Amino acid sequence: MSKEFLIIIFSAILVDNFVLSKFMGICSFLGVSKNLKTAMGMSGAVVCVMLVASAITWPIQHFLLNPLKLGYLQTLVFILVIAALVQMIEMIMKKSMPPLHKALGIYLPLITTNCAVLGVTILNINQNYTFAESMVNALGAGIGFTLSLFLFSGVRSRIDKADVPEALKGLPITLISASLVAVSFLGFKGLVENLFGG
Amino acid sequence: MSENKMKDVTYRSPDERLAEKKSKYTPKYIFLNGVLFENPALRLVLGTCPLLAVTISAKSSLFMGLAVLFVLTASEAIISLLRNVIPNKVRIPAFITIIATFVTIVQMLISAYFPALNESLGIYIPLIVVNCILLARAETFASKQKVLPSILDGFSMGTGFTLALLLMGSIREILGCGTFFDMKLPLFGSVFEPMMFFMLPPGGFFVFGICICLVQMIMKKQEKHSSGKGTSPCGTSSPSDCLSCAGCNLCKGKEE
Numbered sequence: 001m002s003k004e005f006l007i008i009i010f011s012a013i014l015v016d017n018f019v020l021s022k023f024m025g026i027c028s029f030l031g032v033s034k035n036l037k038t039a040m041g042m043s044g045a046v047v048c049v050m051l052v053a054s055a056i057t058w059p060i061q062h063f064l065l066n067p068l069k070l071g072y073l074q075t076l077v078f079i080l081v082i083a084a085l086v087q088m089i090e091m092i093m094k095k096s097m098p099p100l101h102k103a104l105g106i107y108l109p110l111i112t113t114n115c116a117v118l119g120v121t122i123l124n125i126n127q128n129y130t131f132a133e134s135m136v137n138a139l140g141a142g143i144g145f146t147l148s149l150f151l152f153s154g155v156r157s158r159i160d161k162a163d164v165p166e167a168l169k170g171l172p173i174t175l176i177s178a179s180l181v182a183v184s185f186l187g188f189k190g191l192v193e194n195l196f197g198g
Numbered sequence: 199m200s201e202n203k204m205k206d207v208t209y210r211s212p213d214e215r216l217a218e219k220k221s222k223y224t225p226k227y228i229f230l231n232g233v234l235f236e237n238p239a240l241r242l243v244l245g246t247c248p249l250l251a252v253t254i255s256a257k258s259s260l261f262m263g264l265a266v267l268f269v270l271t272a273s274e275a276i277i278s279l280l281r282n283v284i285p286n287k288v289r290i291p292a293f294i295t296i297i298a299t300f301v302t303i304v305q306m307l308i309s310a311y312f313p314a315l316n317e318s319l320g321i322y323i324p325l326i327v328v329n330c331i332l333l334a335r336a337e338t339f340a341s342k343q344k345v346l347p348s349i350l351d352g353f354s355m356g357t358g359f360t361l362a363l364l365l366m367g368s369i370r371e372i373l374g375c376g377t378f379f380d381m382k383l384p385l386f387g388s389v390f391e392p393m394m395f396f397m398l399p400p401g402g403f404f405v406f407g408i409c410i411c412l413v414q415m416i417m418k419k420q421e422k423h424s425s426g427k428g429t430s431p432c433g434t435s436s437p438s439d440c441l442s443c444a445g446c447n448l449c450k451g452k453e454e
Binding site for chain 1: 243244246247248250251290291294295298299301302305306320321324325327328329330333398399400401402403404406407408410411414415
């Protein structure tokens with residue numbers, strides 16, 4: 001049982017990293033990775049929302065949409081739930097945890113349009129995960145997002161100081177270095193099979 | 199006659215000039231704007247998620263582009279029709295609901311008629327909902343303009359996005375697989391060894407980076423000829439600034 005959890009979490013963090021191999025959350029990946037502090041703030045907010053969103057959408061799908069044969073409403077319901085959830089988390093944080101709200105608050109509105117959150121909730125359903133497995137998957141996806149943002153903000157601070165050819169300045173060089181970071185993540189392919197004999 | 203001429207020469211205030219610019223939304227301007235000047239993928243750099251994920255083959259990129267084209271045109275039409283009905287405060291959830299409805303329609307159509315395609319595009323079809331292009335266009339264009347221009351805008355933005363997807367898909371499929379629309383290409387001969395790199399995720403980032411670099415170079419040359427005005431919907435001049443906020447005007451609205 002715990003082995004399955006380990007497989008899910010390792011593949012979500014390293015092998016199928018949400019940003020670098022599934023391309024989810026690229027907008028925020030490129031947008032907020034300019035410095036480490038904002039990158040960590042954004043990742044913290046994403047991890048929170050991913051966990052809560054998975055915890056809410058899984059029961060909705062299995063106890064509401066499936067019995068009523070409304071599976072086709074999945075996309076519509078999930079995105080609205082996430083949008084409402086983000087708003088609610090923001091209000092709760094503002095009221096009860098002002099320091100945390102100060103740190104993460106400005107990133108919360110942007111998360112609604114972050115495809116990683118919607119992506120992880122839909123993947124949980126598509127992969128037929130149990131409730132516990134989807135929570136683990138959400139945690140892994142969040143950690144994977146954080147890891148890639150953390151690594152990439154380091155790379156970007158080096159690019160700022162580097163002498164980049166005129167034509168590649170700005171976005172192109174950022175994308176090409178993202179490509180190199182993704183190459184390094186290719187090295188984790190086969191990790192899960194080797195570790196757990198899957 | 200002479201009076202008319204006089205009027206043309208007189209000084210116009212910035213506001214008047216802005217109004218003049220707005221009336222410039224001729225069909226031709228909207229179309230070129232969507233396909234070239236403000237190409238959503240290569241100029242505004244919106245909707246990068248499907249752009250990088252599905253462009254492993256020309257075929258899947260074409261279908262993804264068409265799906266976005268349909269959703270964009272239909273949702274812009276509906277949003278434009280409802281622009282005076284939707285209260286300003288809940289406009290974003292309302293836009294998302296409309297967009298999600300059309301995405302659901304596309305999802306059902308594809309799984310009914312093209313099951314193989316459903317397999318390859320997979321999760322990226324429902325993810326059209328959170329594609330920044332849709333919300334950005336709803337916010338900046340459809341919620342302010344009449345129905346016909348909105349439909350045209352959706353169509354041209356969608357076409358621009360489809361063309362960009364097709365460009366990237368073709369590059370990646372030709373170099374990574376040696377095929378084009380699943381057809382074997384004779385032009386490389388038997389010595390050509392397909393480069394797996396382009397089919398893998400890093401190849402997507404790489405090709406996208408090169409494409410944007412080329413477009414920026416071309417645009418810079420253009421701008422030198424005519425002091426061009428290629429501003430993004432955020433009002434920022436460079437596309438990379440636009441990136442810092444997913445869904446552009448969402449956050450702009452928050453700040454105000």
